[in-house]
Amino acid sequence: MAKTDYGFETAQIHAGYNSKEHNYAVSPPIYQSAAYDFASVQDARNLFQFKEAKCVYSRVGNYTGTILEERIKVLDGASGALAVGSGMAAITYTLLSLTEEGGSILTTPYLYGGTADSFKKIFPRFHVKINVAKNIESPHELAKEIQPDTKAIYVESISNPNGVLLDIEALAKIAHDNKIPLVVDNTVATPYLFNPLKHGADIVVYSATKALSGHGNVIAGLILESGTFDWNSGKFPYFAKKHWTLRDENNKPRSFLEVFPDAPFCFQIRRHYLAYLGASLSPFDSYLVLLGLETLSERVHRQTKNAEKIAAFLTQNEHVEWVRYAALPDSPYNKLAKKYFPKGVGGLLAFGFKGTDKQLETFIDSIKLFHYHVNIGDVRSLLVNSPQTTHGELEPHEKVIADIPENLIRLSIGLENPEDLINDLTQAFTKAFQ
Numbered sequence: 001m002a003k004t005d006y007g008f009e010t011a012q013i014h015a016g017y018n019s020k021e022h023n024y025a026v027s028p029p030i031y032q033s034a035a036y037d038f039a040s041v042q043d044a045r046n047l048f049q050f051k052e053a054k055c056v057y058s059r060v061g062n063y064t065g066t067i068l069e070e071r072i073k074v075l076d077g078a079s080g081a082l083a084v085g086s087g088m089a090a091i092t093y094t095l096l097s098l099t100e101e102g103g104s105i106l107t108t109p110y111l112y113g114g115t116a117d118s119f120k121k122i123f124p125r126f127h128v129k130i131n132v133a134k135n136i137e138s139p140h141e142l143a144k145e146i147q148p149d150t151k152a153i154y155v156e157s158i159s160n161p162n163g164v165l166l167d168i169e170a171l172a173k174i175a176h177d178n179k180i181p182l183v184v185d186n187t188v189a190t191p192y193l194f195n196p197l198k199h200g201a202d203i204v205v206y207s208a209t210k211a212l213s214g215h216g217n218v219i220a221g222l223i224l225e226s227g228t229f230d231w232n233s234g235k236f237p238y239f240a241k242k243h244w245t246l247r248d249e250n251n252k253p254r255s256f257l258e259v260f261p262d263a264p265f266c267f268q269i270r271r272h273y274l275a276y277l278g279a280s281l282s283p284f285d286s287y288l289v290l291l292g293l294e295t296l297s298e299r300v301h302r303q304t305k306n307a308e309k310i311a312a313f314l315t316q317n318e319h320v321e322w323v324r325y326a327a328l329p330d331s332p333y334n335k336l337a338k339k340y341f342p343k344g345v346g347g348l349l350a351f352g353f354k355g356t357d358k359q360l361e362t363f364i365d366s367i368k369l370f371h372y373h374v375n376i377g378d379v380r381s382l383l384v385n386s387p388q389t390t391h392g393e394l395e396p397h398e399k400v401i402a403d404i405p406e407n408l409i410r411l412s413i414g415l416e417n418p419e420d421l422i423n424d425l426t427q428a429f430t431k432a433f434q
Contacts, residue, residue: 008075008192013294016070022063030287031055031063049249050259060275064283068290072212072222075191075293076204079227080263082270083220083286087187087207089279090221091115093269094183094205095128095154100238103151104129108136108166109401110159113391115185116398132401139170146178151235152203153180157196157340158188160376161350161386161410162324162403165333168340172200179233187211188376192300193343202229203265211346211377213292214299218285225265232257239264245271299379299415303347306381306421307413313422314351319429321352321407347413348376350386352405355432360385360407363432369416369424381414381421 006014022029035057038044046052055061069081084090095105107119109132119130129149135141136155146153153175155166168184175182181202186194190211196204206212208220231239242253260267274280281289311325326333326345337345353360364372370383374390384390387399387406394402413421 009297011074012071012192012296015074016067028064028067028287028290031058031283033062033283034058045249050246058283059278059280060270062283062286064286064290065281068281068286068293069222071290071293072191072206072224075296076195076224077197078204078224080225080260080266082223082266082274083208083281083289084223084274085221085279085281086219087205087209087221088114088118090205090207090223091185092118092122093273093277093279094203094223095123095152096126097265097269097273098151098181098183098236099126099128102127103149104131104147105152105154106131106133106142106145106150107154108133108156108159108164109398109403110136110162110164111156111402112160112185112187113386113393116391116402117393136166137164139167139174142171143174143177146174146180150178151180152183154183154185156185156188157194158326158346158348160188160348161390161408163188163326163333163345163348163350165326165336165340165345167336168196168199168201172202175202176200179230179235181229188346188348189341190296190300190346190377192297193304193341193346197224197226199340202226208289208292209377210375211300211303212296213289214296214377214379215288215292216375216378216380218288218292220281220285220289221279223266223269225263227262229265231264239268300346301343302415303377303413304344306415306418307347307349307411308344309418310411310413310421310425311349313425314349317425317429319354319433321354323349323351325349348410349413350408350410353407353409355407359432360409363428364409366428366431367424368427369420370411376410376412378412379415381416382412384410386410 036055055063065083068083073081133145172182183203184196184201186196186204187207187210204224206222208222239257240255242255244253246254246259256264256268311323314320314323326337370381386408387404391404
């Protein structure tokens with residue numbers, strides 16, 4: 001069932017799995033094994049010459065993870081997928097692979113705080129330059145910011161925490177005009193609300209910790225590729241480089257483009273970065289993500305509807321300075337929301353608390369139903385003061401560029417009754433201002 005004509009809701013339950021191949025187990029088994037026996041010397045030879053695609057060693061791949069990869073490939077319409085140990089591993093492996101022989105990444109100022117901080121502290125140590133675009137929302141002007149050494153444009157489809165939307169198709173055109181890929185972090189949207197590959201993106205990354213798994217019980221990441229990007233244009237010569245480890249039966253070295261023509265990017269990361277840096281996703285964690293995927297559409301649909309009601313409530317509250325949610329009619333991103341997100345813009349929103357620091361502290365401490373922590377996409381509703389927590393790594397001038405004022409409160413709306421959530425916010429406002 002790797003490729004089907006089933007609808008999204010059917011594919012999220014069935015795609016990538018045939019019980020006949022797994023002793024007729026209804027639920028995908030947890031292959032808790034470090035390695036897998038070779039059936040024969042010839043079997044081992046076939047595997048190491050890539051004539052067959054089976055698991056050998058769980059640091060590079062296990063069968064529970066393979067089911068997850070096949071399922072997410074179908075949901076995203078991707079040619080290749082790779083499961084890794086976290087969302088940050090997915091981002092790191094992706095960008096390191098794109099800049100193997102040096103170069104720079106052009107990115108948006110609207111990013112998750114951990115991503116932004118890694119761009120500032122980690123990647124430069126590996127001689128990777130990160131350039132924050134000044135015109136990310138003006139694609140024609142953005143084209144002028146691409147340099148000869150730019151290897152990719154990196155953005156979030158729905159930014160965390162502000163919910164900024166970008167014109168993905170316009171960004172993809174600019175990237176392709178310059179023979180570089182567009183990389184989209186689709187964590188907040190998930191493939192249920194938005195499919196970046198269908199709008200021109202070349203690589204998609206996820207923190208599967210968030211809405212994809214949806215229950216706050218696993219750390220996981222995913223990398224996907226479209227299969228349409230031209231890696232042989234000369235911009236990325238290392239994909240055409242011959243490797244002894246990819247040799248054929250005649251001991252002739254081959255390249256990733258030769259051995260894995262449909263998904264050279266994911267396989268290059270699997271064979272090099274995952275194999276030797278080792279941020280593998282365990283079989284049990286793969287299983288937890290698979291369980292979460294089975295209810296993805298139902299969860300995200302409900303979270304979106306709840307968030308729309310919460311956003312409307314907040315716009316009428318006297319203690320709220322502003323609300324950032326692209327589905328609101330007065331949002332500057334409402335037009336893009338209608339173009340790219342016909343099912344809604346998800347469960348993440350932010351608002352400005354209109355009060356003193358002490359009142360803000362009282363408000364947060366008075367919350368009873370919302371959970372106060374840094375995750376998003378959970379079945380439970382979550383609340384956090386992002387400038388001091390999830391984006392606390394940003395220096396004051398960086399918060400200004402990212403448009404994250406100190407009074408910003410981020411909400412990740414769950415599956416509870418929306419009236420209960422509104423009542424919880426109301427009683428917390430009351431206590432803060434009584």
